Amino acid sequence: MAKSIITTQEVEVTYNLGKSNEFKALRNINVEIMAREYVIFFGPSGCGKSTLLYSIFGVLPPSGGTVYVKGDAIYDYDPFELVQFQRQTMGIMYQQFNLIPSLTVLDNVALPLIFAGIPQAKRERKAMELLDRFYISHVAHKLPTNLSGGQQQRVSVARSLVTDPEILIADEPVGNLDSVSAEAVMNTLNSINQEDRKTILLVTHDAKHLPYAHRVFYLKDGRMDRIVANPEKEQVKKLRPGETIVTELEQAQRIYPYDTPAMIRVKSLLNYLTQSISFDQITRIQQVAEYAIEGKLSREAFHLFLKKPQAEGGVGLRPEYADELAERLDRILHESQDIIRFRKAHGSEPGVTDVAKMDIADDIATHLVRERGVELSAAAFQHLRASVESRVGGYIDKEEFKRQLNLAVEEGGAGLDPYLTHEVAWYLEKLIAQGVAEIRVQSKRAHNLEIMKAEAEHEAKKQEASARARQERAAHSRLWRFFHRGKRHKKGVPEEA
Incomplete structure (x- = not known):
């Protein structure tokens, strides 16, 4: 049975407390994250998602409430104990990579082990294993400035894993990358969760990343707006039978991530009144339409996908309607x-x-x-x-x-x-x-x-x-x-x- 690894109880964070420009960034946040779970903190800029992430990481003490990691109230530690706990338990990735330009790639990855006092031969062997895993061992002795953005972020991933932490924290990790590099990094994080069984906490404002998560925590104006389980992934946090029911609203939230639950309900009804395909079918079409638009998928293959039964991974449209959609797409392009x-x-x-x-x-x-x-x-x-x-x-x-x-x-x-x-x-x-x-x-x-x-x-x-x-x-x-x-x-x- 999965155990909780992170819990927050009524956490609040207030910047400039007691001053004229006081700002409450988090309000009464209660979350429970399970070991080996992949969760995403999602919302627009300024909603508090990064603030929550750094409070959990241990570098932003809450103004009120308690943060528990592995059962310990981490802000009860003295500074030295907290650093030791972070080093052993959590790794972190940033949007800006934060690699030291004067150190080689190998030394950047091994840096946390240098601080931990690990012998050179052992730390370089561990660092090289990770570089090899992420297909960048050939740049081990280069400086970071000679690497592409995607390569630099993979170095950052390797560095965050070099101490073998249980929790990997990622703050907008693909915000500075092109779409190809971003997809590669997101797939790497998914592999770390699925194969290494690491707990992943990721902050993003990009809705296309939401399918990677077991659960998405939607934040708005410093509050936890809602928590949505991904119906396409087996949940780590087990739900009792009847505790919840997955509806098409979960699929609609993937299409309209910034809309309120009330607006999602409206869109659900309008979808029924004005369209002949469901949100689930729309989501499936979106998964391949991008390739068709970019010319990476032939019209014939797109057409077959539209007609293919849903049980076999297709959209499940009636043949005549699939013909019409494929023809219209081809014509407009x-x-x-x-x-x-x-x-x-x-x-x-x-x-x-x-x-x-x-x-x-x-x-x-x-x-x-x-x-x-x-x-x-x-x-x-x-x-x-x-x-x-x-x-x-x-x-x-x-x-x-x-x-x-x-x-x-x-x-x-x-x-x-x-x-x-x-x-x-x-x-x-x-x-x-x-x-x-x-x-x-x-x-x-x-x-x-x-x-x-x-x-x-x-x-x-x-x-x-x-x-x-x-x-x-x-x-x-x-x-x-x-x-x-x-x-x-x-x-x-x-x-x-």
Whole structure:
């Protein structure tokens, strides 16, 4: 049976107590965390999640209440005892890595063991084992500044585990990483929980990390708003039969993590009234739609996933509805390419691409008309095309675009009724969102390639300078040997064999 490893009783933290700028960061916090559990403290900036984390870690004494770790009230320890307890029981990861730039990777990982007085051979062996586990042993003798962000955070993970703590604390550990590195670090933490059976306490404001946790502790304005168990993971904290019931609200909270329980209930009803798929199916679609949008999953594979029964890991949609969804996704991604083409032409030299922009705006207007089944006169279509050009060019906002569509044709509008105006504008916004997002991705990718190229050139220059320095040292050494051989020869000293 799982035992509690961390308990807080009515914990409060007040900054600047008794002063005019007094601020209560935590209010009456009561939590119980089980050994080997993975929990996430979640909420917006300023909600108190990091404050709670550091109170549990032992570096932020509460203004009221008690923090128990492994049954001990940790703030009853004297400072020396508390440091010893932290060293043996808890490891910590930070968003900023906090590696010492003048020490090698190996020494950074071994640093806690140096403070503990562990012999050099033993601590370096332990550090190297962890570096090898996280696939970074090849950089053991490099300085942290020569590593990527993802590599530096894996060094931080290794350092936090070098004393073999029971509890690993992570404060926004992937906040400074790109998506690929962030996913790798999050998978590493999950492995540490599942395979090493460590208790994980993680702070984040990013909802996509919530599925990793057994339970999510939602904080708001310094209070514990609610605690939600992950229905997809076997719980460490066992619940009595009938003590709780998992509903679709838990799935909805994953989609809308910042909404209150009352708003989640509203969304649950609106989902039933306006959509033909459940929150569970929406969550499943989200899991693979990202790959389809990024071109990492074929249309056929996405289509099969939509039709695959839920019992086999799919979405379980009716075949005809799956066909419709796959076709609509394919169409909107294809048509959003015109947004990309227009924006790129729009950023070119004035006057050179006006004809190209008009042609692309014409294509986009055609997409809108076909998608919503609208029949327009030639004059109305030309007005729609002009409004599309202004909206995609960024000269007018969505509301002005809708106003122009709603105007009579004689007044320069498209003559659409309010309902069609809303539908056409809605679809155009979807195209713009996808196209602009892809432009940003392409721009970031190009920027990253430039950085990589600059880094490679810098590294090549360093290698060239290093090789030159070695050659100069070798030449100097040869001259030195030649000079001293000459001196020994003059003195009649025989040369060494």
